[in-house]
Amino acid sequence: MSSHSQHSESDIALRVKAIESLLVEKGIIDPATIDMIIDAYEHRIGPHNGARIVARAWVDPNFKQRLLTDGTSTIAELGLAGFSSEHMIVVENTPEVHNLIVCTLCSCYPWAILGLPPTWYKSFAYRSRAVIDPRGVLREFGLEISNHVEVRVWDSNADLRYLVLPERPLGTETMTEAALTSLVTRNAMIGTAKVQVPTPPELVA
Amino acid sequence: MELETSNECMTVEQAKELLRNGINCQIDSNEPGQFKVGDQVRAKVIHVQNYTRLPRYIRGKVGMIVKDYGIYVFPDAVGMRLGTKPQHIYSVRFTAQEIWGSDASAKDALYIDLFDDYLESV
Missing domain, CATH: 3.90.330.10 (Nitrile hydratase alpha /Thiocyanate hydrolase gamma)
Incomplete structure (x- = not known):
């Protein structure tokens, strides 16, 4: 197994959060868009x-x-x-x-x-x-x-x-x-x- | 939605449109197909340096064209920003034993979607 599969879920969650914050800060993603997509896959699709x-x-x-x-x-x-x-x-x-x-x-x-x-x-x-x-x-x-x-x-x-x-x-x-x-x-x-x-x-x- | 999207912030409306309509990978083209249903083909033994949809386990194996799905953009080219290089995708049937040898079931088969550029005549 490659080493990246050994990261715990909390490590990954932390990394995702850091990347998301950076993308929002730089204006590359809109949190409202992300929320809409998550909502669509949680409730509709x-x-x-x-x-x-x-x-x-x-x-x-x-x-x-x-x-x-x-x-x-x-x-x-x-x-x-x-x-x-x-x-x-x-x-x-x-x-x-x-x-x-x-x-x-x-x-x-x-x-x-x-x-x-x-x-x-x-x-x-x-x-x-x-x-x-x-x-x-x-x-x-x-x-x-x-x-x-x-x-x-x-x-x-x-x-x-x-x-x-x-x-x-x-x-x-x-x-x-x-x-x-x-x-x-x-x-x-x-x-x-x-x-x-x-x-x-x-x-x- | 465009195949190659700009690196600009996607609005809620644009994202809704993307979820609703998706991205069309088929393309209008007169590109002739090299093969027809029933043809025996071999997946080329090539070692692509960049992005490809040709898995290594199928390279060098012989199968039969069971369907021509029509003309699609070629991800190997699109992935490298080298244009769309439209070509036919075929559904190709390989027997399990052709790929995995005599330990595999003689009854079973693998179907995989392969572009013209991945295939040669047998």
Whole structure:
């Protein structure tokens, strides 16, 4: 490990604060702009946007077809395009294919659709191991992929951003689009999880 | 928003526009693509001195073009302030065994987006 990864979080926070103060002092950044951006990612932009796309695709076959053919303009129909999601490719999980997204070069991720990437997505371990040993990485996420299923790893190293369309779980046939939206997790849209149906209360001992 | 932004203080309104509309990396160009879907290609073995989007693990490996995404600005040139050098990006499929050898699953594959300049015919 390189030495910079050994700094504690408080060291990094201190350094960021020092840099921020300097940039504000020199008039290079406006604190109001920074506050607006932080507020947007804390309250408005996040995985719930991606979940809306997935749920719509599950209930509307026509939308799903367009989404898989032209992700960018189909996502724009829902008003969910934006920064770091300008060129979108949606890949579909099926009983034959499981897709996993990584950016080996840095941390490219569809921000407008999934929010900011989780820390593990940016870690050296995930970025190197997701391409070398995807099945091992998925196992550590609790996902055993059958040897009959093809694992496709997508390295989003250029300017296209990827979203996994997870499989709709069995037993959700009668659920509304809004209820389906609440089932879809961030990790399912990266490919490190499947969408689960919550256990009905009467089955919980 | 412009690809190359000035080093001036970004206002709240400019930042809102950036979050809403992003930065378009596609570009109008007649630049012909060197390859078509189905072609076998090799990622060049090159040792770029500057910024690149060609990861080392893919260099020298042979894959197949599965999609032509169209023409985009070339980050290797943009990153060096050398213009946009527009070119095609392809989705290229490599088998896991081509990259990692026989220990990798024979079933699995890696898809990566590669610019024309990174590729040569096999």
